[in-house]
Amino acid sequence: MRVLMEAVTAARHFVDLPTILVAVTTCLLSYMYLQRHRNLPPGPRPWPILGNIPYFMWFKPEFGPAFLTDWSKTYGDVMCFWLASRLHVMISGRDAIRHALVTRADDLSSRRVPPTTAYIRGDGTSE
Secondary structure: OHHHHHHHHHHHHHOOHHHHHHHHHHHHHHHHHHOOOOOOOOOOOOEOOOEOHHHHHHOHHHOOHHHHHHHHHHHOOEEEEEEOOEEEEEEOOHHHHHHHHHHOHHHHOOOOOOHHHHHHHOOOOOO
């Protein structure tokens, strides 16, 4: 324990607070970037905090059906992407949509409706 205290005291003379904050922030962002979520469909690797928003910004001229079709060719008919910290799952392809809406309707019918969608529909509920 004494050796550890001496090492901390010696390091305090060479390292200042901004250096420690930068190191801790770098470690946390690296951990968030390298962390992979389990049980999710494949998709592009999200950036820390931003998700996949930079991909949308880089490919803006091609954004729309063509851009999402390219992603579905790369990652498959069921894929996920992140807009900031919100997960979105996209289903494309006739067979995958049929499987999700007909075969697995009971599993997918209890999803929460986003408040914006409920407002646009005019039903006033988000459940």
